[in-house]
Amino acid sequence: MTGIGAAFKLEPKYPEVPYEEKARLFAEIKADARYDDYLYGCYECGICVAACPSARYYDFSPRRIAQAAAREDVELIFEQIQEDIWDCSQCFSCLRCPRGNNPGGIITIMREVAVNNGLDSAREALKGYTRIIYKIMSTGTQVSPDMLQADAFPDWGPTVAATSENLELWRRALPPDTHHTTKTGWQISTKTLVELYLIWHKTGALDLISELDEGLHSLLEEVMEDLLEEEGYEL
Ligand code: SF4
Ligand code: SF4
Incomplete structure (x- = not known):
């Protein structure tokens, strides 16, 4: 490469993966039972963008999410999994979409797929929240x-x-x-905490944490197993 291109060679923001892998991730998103209820096509009217608080502060648009999904644009959806979806505040103001779409809900599914697949983007996005996750999951409170x-x-x-x-x-x-x-x-009763721990074990929520942060997973597992054993549960 010569000239300006050589001088300003941009590093890719995230590792490139084969198209088949991107298609597999999109297939996982589409296979979610909620997906068909969250996407009915897009008028490109921009009402969701006007309602979206994150669109005011970031280079982010719920319309782009709905459009990429409606067009089944595998490449763009992969890009959005890497970046855009982590800018959403999950407020669901975009539910006022006249087409009946739920861009925030599509993002929820995309995030879950990112976490389930242990993608670096999910690890990076959640890095700053380790203590919050630990507090909420270990004490059951805010x-x-x-x-x-x-x-x-x-x-x-x-x-x-x-x-x-x-x-x-x-x-x-x-x-x-x-x-x-x-x-x-808030004070959480032992009964409620036991129920929460069992839910997080049985639904695989704890396993998701291990995909993202093994250290955090060990800490949570220790806290949860101690209480569950005290209360007579064997996992
Ligand atoms: S849920 Fe996300 S996309 Fe929808 S309005 Fe809120 S921040 Fe925007
Ligand atoms: S409000 Fe609905 S139809 Fe309009 S741009 Fe957003 S997703 Fe598309």
């Missing part, structure tokens, strides 16, 4: 405000450090008294 610390969320950028330093102050500025603490989380 992330509490005191977890908002810079070292826990390096991917949230520099503002998280300033926010975490003044967290007590920010909380006290909120009108309801119940929001003034940084420590409160």
Whole structure:
């Protein structure tokens, strides 16, 4: 290669894979029982884009997702699995599609296929959420405000450090008294926690974690198995 092309040779953003592999991933997406209910073609009207919060902040469009699926564009769908689908906030404002499509739902399926296949894009997208996943899956409850610390969320950028330093102050500025603490989380009963652990074991949700992060999987498995054994369950 010569001239400008040689000087500015772009590295591919993700590893190239054979077309057959891309087609296999798309076939897995289409085989999902929800798929036919989420896609009825596309008018290209852009209503979903106007409603989509992520489209305002990222180079992202639910219309592109619906169009790629409607046209069965295997190459584009593979590209979207690598990047676009991780920009969706899963708010489902795009459900106002006049064609009856559910672009957010198609994205849910695409994400599940990415996770199930242990794709690097899924690993990369979930890297910053390890502590959140651990907290939610081990305690059955939400992330509490005191977890908002810079070292826990390096991917949230520099503002998280300033926010975490003044967290007590920010909380006290909120009108309801119940929001003034940084420590409160819902209390989950042992019975509920056992049910959640069993669901995550039986549905394969825990196995999905092992595809993405073996260290996190071991930690979760240890916590869950200890409680399940205490409560008389053998896995
Ligand atoms: S679910 Fe995703 S695609 Fe749909 S409106 Fe929300 S952010 Fe946009
Ligand atoms: S709102 Fe529906 S029909 Fe219109 S562009 Fe979006 S997906 Fe297509």
